[in-house]
Amino acid sequence: MTITSTATTATDTGHGITRTVTVRPGMCGPGSLFPGQLGDWTWETVTAQCGTDVFSARDASGNPTYLAFYYFRVRGDRTLHPRSLTFGDRLTVTSGCYDQGTESVLTLHRVDRAGTPGADRPLDLAEFYERPRGGTLYVENFNRWVTRSAPDSNQGLVKSSPPDFRNDGLPALPAAYSPRAVYREARGAHTFRAPDEPGFTPLDTTVEIEHPVDVVRDVNGVGLLYFASYFSMIDEAALALWRRLGRSDRAFLRRVVVDQQVCYLGNADLDSVLVLGAHARTSTTTPGEEIVDVVIRDRDNGRVIAVSTLHTVHDLHGSHDPKGHA
Amino acid sequence: MTITSTATTATDTGHGITRTVTVRPGMCGPGSLFPGQLGDWTWETVTAQCGTDVFSARDASGNPTYLAFYYFRVRGDRTLHPRSLTFGDRLTVTSGCYDQGTESVLTLHRVDRAGTPGADRPLDLAEFYERPRGGTLYVENFNRWVTRSAPDSNQGLVKSSPPDFRNDGLPALPAAYSPRAVYREARGAHTFRAPDEPGFTPLDTTVEIEHPVDVVRDVNGVGLLYFASYFSMIDEAALALWRRLGRSDRAFLRRVVVDQQVCYLGNADLDSVLVLGAHARTSTTTPGEEIVDVVIRDRDNGRVIAVSTLHTVHDLHGSHDPKGHA
Numbered sequence: 001m002t003i004t005s006t007a008t009t010a011t012d013t014g015h016g017i018t019r020t021v022t023v024r025p026g027m028c029g030p031g032s033l034f035p036g037q038l039g040d041w042t043w044e045t046v047t048a049q050c051g052t053d054v055f056s057a058r059d060a061s062g063n064p065t066y067l068a069f070y071y072f073r074v075r076g077d078r079t080l081h082p083r084s085l086t087f088g089d090r091l092t093v094t095s096g097c098y099d100q101g102t103e104s105v106l107t108l109h110r111v112d113r114a115g116t117p118g119a120d121r122p123l124d125l126a127e128f129y130e131r132p133r134g135g136t137l138y139v140e141n142f143n144r145w146v147t148r149s150a151p152d153s154n155q156g157l158v159k160s161s162p163p164d165f166r167n168d169g170l171p172a173l174p175a176a177y178s179p180r181a182v183y184r185e186a187r188g189a190h191t192f193r194a195p196d197e198p199g200f201t202p203l204d205t206t207v208e209i210e211h212p213v214d215v216v217r218d219v220n221g222v223g224l225l226y227f228a229s230y231f232s233m234i235d236e237a238a239l240a241l242w243r244r245l246g247r248s249d250r251a252f253l254r255r256v257v258v259d260q261q262v263c264y265l266g267n268a269d270l271d272s273v274l275v276l277g278a279h280a281r282t283s284t285t286t287p288g289e290e291i292v293d294v295v296i297r298d299r300d301n302g303r304v305i306a307v308s309t310l311h312t313v314h315d316l317h318g319s320h321d322p323k324g325h326a
Numbered sequence: 327m328t329i330t331s332t333a334t335t336a337t338d339t340g341h342g343i344t345r346t347v348t349v350r351p352g353m354c355g356p357g358s359l360f361p362g363q364l365g366d367w368t369w370e371t372v373t374a375q376c377g378t379d380v381f382s383a384r385d386a387s388g389n390p391t392y393l394a395f396y397y398f399r400v401r402g403d404r405t406l407h408p409r410s411l412t413f414g415d416r417l418t419v420t421s422g423c424y425d426q427g428t429e430s431v432l433t434l435h436r437v438d439r440a441g442t443p444g445a446d447r448p449l450d451l452a453e454f455y456e457r458p459r460g461g462t463l464y465v466e467n468f469n470r471w472v473t474r475s476a477p478d479s480n481q482g483l484v485k486s487s488p489p490d491f492r493n494d495g496l497p498a499l500p501a502a503y504s505p506r507a508v509y510r511e512a513r514g515a516h517t518f519r520a521p522d523e524p525g526f527t528p529l530d531t532t533v534e535i536e537h538p539v540d541v542v543r544d545v546n547g548v549g550l551l552y553f554a555s556y557f558s559m560i561d562e563a564a565l566a567l568w569r570r571l572g573r574s575d576r577a578f579l580r581r582v583v584v585d586q587q588v589c590y591l592g593n594a595d596l597d598s599v600l601v602l603g604a605h606a607r608t609s610t611t612t613p614g615e616e617i618v619d620v621v622i623r624d625r626d627n628g629r630v631i632a633v634s635t636l637h638t639v640h641d642l643h644g645s646h647d648p649k650g651h652a
Contacts, residue, residue, distance in 0.1 A: 024370075057414075066413075215575050221355040
């Protein structure tokens with residue numbers, strides 16, 4: 001008996017890896033499961049293309065080293081976005097790595113609904129960065145090799161790639177597409193969009209909430225804050241702002257995140273209290289279109305550990321709003 | 327190029343399906359990711375063995391129907407348990423379904439570390455239920471087909487199997503191993519262990535905390551409470567009890583859950599407030615051995631929606647307690 005309808009199949013033809021995937025409960029929903037799945041695909045892709053087993057990597061000193069997420073972008077549209085995925089959907093995912101030196105790597109994933117024309121086309125940087133197609137989800141993961149600088153701490157992680165990590169076989173990324181310029185700007189401005197971007201007006205309402213690290217939900221299998229849990233914390237802040245604006249949880253679950261960028265600037269110890277701040281700008285031309293900026297700080301030392309910008313569209317008075325449905 | 331080190335491979339030889347798996351960040355850690363992965367394997371196994379695509383199943387009326395988790399057990403030992411899994415571990419997982427009629431199914435998973443002698447042995451019910459091996463994790467999932475009785479509600483889910491669901495090719499399960507007797511008892515007693523079990527003394531300290539459904543973290547891709555999130559809520563209650571006993575979060579993360587049973591009695595609407603209650607019994611003979619019972623209720627209607635019992639062992643004064651490590 002063969003498992004045809006649910007197994008993930010992966011083939012690597014030339015540079016890109018193409019997977020055919022059935023969406024499972026463990027990789028969809030409003031939480032952080034889909035970003036978590038994307039991250040696992042990144043580690044699989046780097047393992048396949050860069051000569052090192054990312055899942056059990058060690059640096060030259062023999063210490064565990066992690067291919068940490070530093071910049072994460074998920075960009076879709078109103079027809080295909082993370083919340084549009086549900087049980088049983090069939091996806092074609094094409095993935096590939098690009099050279100970013102010996103200590104980091106860029107991984108791109110293109111997600112199409114299986115069976116759509118061209119779903120098996122090769123990765124195309126011009127399409128990815130300049131001419132995205134409708135109905136396609138584009139994911140960028142920029143990762144850096146880090147290890148703990150002290151066994152007792154999640155702070156002060158230091159660069160440390162495994163000796164067998166090979167970047168020299170990877171295609172180059174044109175400078176115009178470099179994620180470094182993007183996240184460098186966001187790191188300083190605390191937003192990925194120009195603060196004075198035309199067509200948007202800041203809302204007066206903002207929120208700032210405390211989030212003690214949740215050792216049940218926020219921690220990964222090596223005792224660090226799990227990168228995907230940042231997505232939940234970002235949404236926790238966005239939801240707090242949403243409620244303060246007098247909007248319903250159901251409308252929140254219905255909103256569409258067409259684009260989200262996250263820059264991970266640090267980790268935190270498990271006894272930390274984080275402060276999640278959110279503010280938003282609303283479109284002056286398209287009702288329901290907003291830009292939401294979220295900044296995550298470590299309360300006690302003030303360090304910013306993440307910056308995220310979400311581009312969302314919503315309809316507060318959706319005609320279809322069944323109780324309990326998203 | 328082939329993806330040898332990270333891809334999950336699955337073969338179905340005779341009755342059991344054997345997978346070789348690399349533990350990814352998205353399937354380990356103290357949260358609910360590992361139970362979520364187990365649940366996905368159950369849906370894959372049923373899809374392979376019962377003639378229906380569980381991921382996109384519909385009942386005879388054409389309504390979506392879900393193979394809901396009703397009883398879930400994860401039983402290991404001090405050497406192999408959910409929290410012992412970390413990035414890069416290699417596992418051999420053997421899975422199979424057993425006949426439980428036309429509206430439900432039992433799925434067993436046996437998890438061994440890859441490469442241990444006999445890791446590829448067939449599923450053996452006598453081993454599973456009567457002579458478990460050290461270093462092996464045994465997982466039971468009893469699932470029932472349910473659909474919403476009203477599109478607006480997560481309450482009152484009703485039985486509804488898809489027409490192509492085939493149970494007649496499945497092996498029978500001897501009555502002595504039936505999960506029904508187990509969960510029926512727990513449903514009434516609110517524990518899976520005899521309340522007066524010799525060798526344990528109840529602790530006076532108990533907790534009861536409110537948990538408003540978290541629409542960011544507790545909801546699955548079809549707008550129901552996600553079965554795996556119950557594991558996080560159960561641990562949230564267990565942690566609250568742990569803290570009230572004056573114990574540290576780090577010691578909580580180090581504790582070993584050698585056995586956990588959960589019975590899912592209901593779902594809840596997304597605007598519900600749940601009440602999580604926990605109490606514990608401590609071994610009179612083995613220091614650090616405890617039985618913890620957790621009951622989850624819907625605050626407003628009082629319905630019990632889940633009962634769980636955990637069998638745990640801990641060492642509050644572990645010699646190795648690096649800050650931030652689990």
